[in-house]
Amino acid sequence: MNLLGVSAIFIYEMRRFFRTLFQSLISPVISTTLYFVVFGSAIGGRITQIEGVSYGAFIVPGMIMLALLGQSISNASFGIYFPKFSGTIYEYLSAPVSSLEMVLGFVGAAAAKSILIGLVILATSFLFVDVRIMHPFWMLLFLVLTGFTFSLFGFIIGLWADGFEKLQIIPLLIVTPLTFLGGSFYSIKVLPPFWQGVSYFNPVVYLISGFRWAFYEVSDVSLGVALGMTIMFMLACLTGVYWIFRTGYRLKN
Amino acid sequence: MTFTIKSYINPMPPILSVSGLSKTYATGFSALKNINLDIEKGEIFALLGPNGAGKTTLISIICGIVTKSTGHVLVGGHDNEREFRATRQMIGLVPQELSLAIFDTVWATISFSRQLFGKPRDDAHLEKVLRQLSLWDKKDAKIMTLSGGMKRRVLIAKALAHEPTVLFLDEPTAGVDVELRKDMWNVVRELRANGVTIILTTHYIEEAEEMADRVGVINKGELILVEKKQALMDKMGQKRLLIALEKPLERLPKKVSDMGFALGQSGGQLAYSYDSKHERPDVAKLLSGLAAAKINYTDLSTQQSSLEEIFLGLVKP
Numbered sequence: 001m002n003l004l005g006v007s008a009i010f011i012y013e014m015r016r017f018f019r020t021l022f023q024s025l026i027s028p029v030i031s032t033t034l035y036f037v038v039f040g041s042a043i044g045g046r047i048t049q050i051e052g053v054s055y056g057a058f059i060v061p062g063m064i065m066l067a068l069l070g071q072s073i074s075n076a077s078f079g080i081y082f083p084k085f086s087g088t089i090y091e092y093l094s095a096p097v098s099s100l101e102m103v104l105g106f107v108g109a110a111a112a113k114s115i116l117i118g119l120v121i122l123a124t125s126f127l128f129v130d131v132r133i134m135h136p137f138w139m140l141l142f143l144v145l146t147g148f149t150f151s152l153f154g155f156i157i158g159l160w161a162d163g164f165e166k167l168q169i170i171p172l173l174i175v176t177p178l179t180f181l182g183g184s185f186y187s188i189k190v191l192p193p194f195w196q197g198v199s200y201f202n203p204v205v206y207l208i209s210g211f212r213w214a215f216y217e218v219s220d221v222s223l224g225v226a227l228g229m230t231i232m233f234m235l236a237c238l239t240g241v242y243w244i245f246r247t248g249y250r251l252k253n
Numbered sequence: 254m255t256f257t258i259k260s261y262i263n264p265m266p267p268i269l270s271v272s273g274l275s276k277t278y279a280t281g282f283s284a285l286k287n288i289n290l291d292i293e294k295g296e297i298f299a300l301l302g303p304n305g306a307g308k309t310t311l312i313s314i315i316c317g318i319v320t321k322s323t324g325h326v327l328v329g330g331h332d333n334e335r336e337f338r339a340t341r342q343m344i345g346l347v348p349q350e351l352s353l354a355i356f357d358t359v360w361a362t363i364s365f366s367r368q369l370f371g372k373p374r375d376d377a378h379l380e381k382v383l384r385q386l387s388l389w390d391k392k393d394a395k396i397m398t399l400s401g402g403m404k405r406r407v408l409i410a411k412a413l414a415h416e417p418t419v420l421f422l423d424e425p426t427a428g429v430d431v432e433l434r435k436d437m438w439n440v441v442r443e444l445r446a447n448g449v450t451i452i453l454t455t456h457y458i459e460e461a462e463e464m465a466d467r468v469g470v471i472n473k474g475e476l477i478l479v480e481k482k483q484a485l486m487d488k489m490g491q492k493r494l495l496i497a498l499e500k501p502l503e504r505l506p507k508k509v510s511d512m513g514f515a516l517g518q519s520g521g522q523l524a525y526s527y528d529s530k531h532e533r534p535d536v537a538k539l540l541s542g543l544a545a546a547k548i549n550y551t552d553l554s555t556q557q558s559s560l561e562e563i564f565l566g567l568v569k570p
Contacts, residue, residue, distance in 0.1 A: 002338065008368035087352030091411070094316040094346050095369045096338040247320075 005097040009105025010112075013079050017113045028067050028117045032124045035063050039185055050187050051218040056129035060122070061212040062184030068118045068143065069150050069179055069204070073171050076110035076154030081161050099245035103155065110151035111144070118143055132215060138223070139214035145230050146207050152237035159244050178204045188220045203233055266330060267291035268419055268450045269315070274324030276310055276474075284310040286474045288324070292419075292452060297445055299461035299482075300454045301564050302471035308454040309349060311471070312421050316346045328419060342370060345417030349424045349454075351404045355397035359388055359407055362396060363414045370415035382413045385440060402433040409440070420444060422453040426460060438464055458564055462486075470564060485563065493556045494525040494534065499549035506546050512539060523550075 017024055039059055047055045083089040092102060125131050133139050161167045182204030188196055199205050200221075210226030213219035219226065243249070269292040276285040285307045292298050302308050313319035315326050317337055326333040328340035354362060363379050383389040386406045391399065396407060405425065412420060422441070426434040434457075441451055441464060455461055461468055462482065469479040478485070501520035510516075514523045523543075527534050536553075543550065 002371040004371045004373065005369050008365055012365055086354065087348070087350050088354055090316075090318055090346065090348050090352060091366065091369065093318045094341060094344065096341040096371055097369065098337075 002095075002097050002101055005095060006101045006105045006108075009092070009097075009102065010109045013106060013109030014112065016079075017075075017109075024113070025117070025120055028071075028121050029124050031067065032063060032121045033128075035059065036125075036128045043185075050190075051216075053216045053218060054129065057131055058187075058212075058216070059185050060125045060129065060131050061215050062208055063125070064118045064121050064143075065146065065182075065204070065208050065211055066179050066184050067121055068114050068146055069175060069207075070171065071114035071117050072110055072147050072150035073154035073157065073175060074167075075113050076107055076151040077158035077161065077167050077171075079106050079110055080155055080158035081164075081167055084158070085164075099242070102245075103152070103241055107148065107151045107155050110154060111147040114151065115143055115147045118147070134217055135214040139211065142207070142211040142214055142226075142230070145227075145234065146211070149230060149234040149237055152234065152241060156237060156240045156244065159241075159249070178202050183208050183220055187218075203229060206230060265294055267327075268294040268329055269452070270325075270327040271311075271315065272325050272327075274311070274314065274326065275322045276307075276314060276319065277322045284474050285314070288471075288476050290469065290476060290479065292450060294450055295445065295448055296466045297441065297451045297453070297464050298467050298469065299465035300452065300469045300471060301456075301458065301461055302454070304456075306471045307474040308471055309423055310474075312346070312423055312452070312454065316344055316421060317341060318346075338371075342415065343418045345412035345415065345420045347405075347408045347412045347420070347422045347425055349427065351401065351408065353396045353404055353407060356395060358393050358395055359383070359399075359410070360392040362407065363410050366411040367414040372415045378416065379410075379414060382410050385443065386410050387436065402429045405429055405433075406437075409437070413444075417449070419450045419452070422451065424454055424456065426455070426457060434460075486557070491526055491528060491557075494527070494536070494539070495554045495556060496523040496525075496543070496550045497552040497554075498522060499551050502548070506548075509542065509546050509548065512542050514539075523548075 036056065039055075043055065049055065050058045083092060097105075122131070157167060157170050181199065182202045183199070184204075188199045188205060191199060206221055206226045206229035209219040209221045210223060210230065213223055213226070269290075271288055271290045274285055274288040275283070277283045288307075288311060300308050300311070310319060314321045315328070315333060317333060317340075326340075329343050331339040331343075333340040357365070360379070360383075363382065364374070367375070367379065380389065383392055386409060388403070388406050388410060391403060396404060399407065405427075409422075409425070425441075426437055429437065438460070441453075445451055453460070453465075465482050467479060468482050468485055470477050496514075498521050502516060503520060505514060505516045505523075509523075512525075513527075514525050516522075517524060525534065525539060540550075
């Protein structure tokens with residue numbers, strides 16, 4: 001295994017993040033604060049508790065997931081799309097770096113950045129509400145799994161995209177609506193039965209449920225189902241990336 | 254057709270061996286058709302061809318950037334797909350486009366290249382490469398601040414950062430001024446002296462003429478000729494006998510044109526073309542023919558056709 005090659009890609013991608021550290025971190029802190037002001041104070045004043053958890057604290061896992069999904073996708077898709085756009089991809093493709101090693105470098109860095117941002121949002125939340133983490137191990141596991149899975153998804157988008165506008169289409173039209181409708185700011189149990197049924201087709205519901213369970217032991221689906229669905233989505237993304245590298249789709253043709 | 258130097262002349266196995274290589278794109282366009290080519294260790298091989306002939310596709314397949322449709326590529330005896338780590342570590346590639354991360358410094362980008370190829374840090378080697386390419390004083394400069402010629406040098410430095418034994422230069426001097434081009438030729442010669450095999454594509458025929466040991470001509474995806482440069486020029490080169498006239502002529506007398514002379518555009522020069530390999534012209538007879546026609550001349554010279562003229566003759570539709 002070319003560990004030096006993997007670390008070269010990982011460090012290069014992380015440097016890009018640290019070059020703009022202030023913008024990278026201040027943006028999620030401001031967003032979190034705004035969510036607390038809008039949802040926590042305005043709506044939270046009317047909804048005091050959901051399943052025994054104060055509304056302000058209830059939305060923290062959802063907010064982290066919202067940022068985690070968006071950041072993972074944008075970091076990974078931009079990370080691989082930019083070398084394609086600038087032409088520097090030739091160096092990665094001609095280097096003794098396997099497909100797996102490229103994924104580890106690019107996706108690992110994208111996941112690491114988004115997880116850092118998730119942790120910054122969590123830290124900011126402690127300033128506003130009483131957040132409890134009842135199962136820290138599961139919380140970290142879901143954080144890492146989701147960060148990695150959606151970075152893989154973003155990597156696929158970056159490989160597929162042949163223009164900057166395409167980088168935005170899927171996150172904007174599919175991922176953001178699914179995240180907002182996936183129980184980020186509410187429990188799907190409050191929905192009418194029909195929409196509850198529809199919500200179970202939304203993969204984000206399982207991510208948020210599992211993550212929220214790790215905080216407060218409350219969730220819309222069982223822990224096993226949430227974990228299973230997350231792993232399934234990750235495997236689907238891995239299969240997609242494997243197919244792209246095997247066939248060279250939009251990369252070597 | 255397979256082009257090789259016979260084993261009894263050179264017992265060393267080729268450093269690069271391409272056999273039955275074809276590439277057909279999804280659109281049905283056939284970019285390469287059954288390419289067979291052996292490159293010997295330490296030689297400078299120039300691949301010539303018009304735009305869209307398949308030069309870059311061939312290089313890209315060997316380097317692993319483009320997938321092939323059929324055929325095999327061996328580098329140092331290793332298959333470039335099954336043993337890609339071994340082959341890619343041996344290869345350095347200077348692409349045609351100025352593809353660089355413009356926000357990086359020169360030093361950062363070549364350090365990155367070395368590490369990406371799995372080589373441990375070696376500042377002394379990187380310094381040597383930068384000095385060789387006259388880039389040392391620019392090592393802390395951001396790439397975006399460099400001129401086009403300097404960027405081209407950075408690309409070469411990146412390709413040399415991991416100490417390759419086979420270097421591909423895809424149009425290395427495109428857009429580079431004459432002085433810089435000559436500097437680069439010196440770098441290439443120095444690399445060859447250190448045992449690096451060099452394969453270059455170029456549309457500056459003078460570059461191939463100046464540096465290459467062998468020349469390959471590719472046209473419409475087919476390798477139509479591979480020959481030692483000098484042998485190619487000897488075999489195919491036309492020579493011209495040029496005669497400067499004392500007074501310009503409006504038209505050539507029939508007797509003189511029947512001898513094979515042609516009048517230059519200004520009418521001040523006569524040209525007699527012949528195949529230097531197969532024909533030895535009787536200059537005395539030609540000159541006495543001119544004297545008989547009362548045509549006086551002031552100077553005589555001969556001119557050998559360049560590789561460019563040979564190349565144009567080969568790829569002419």
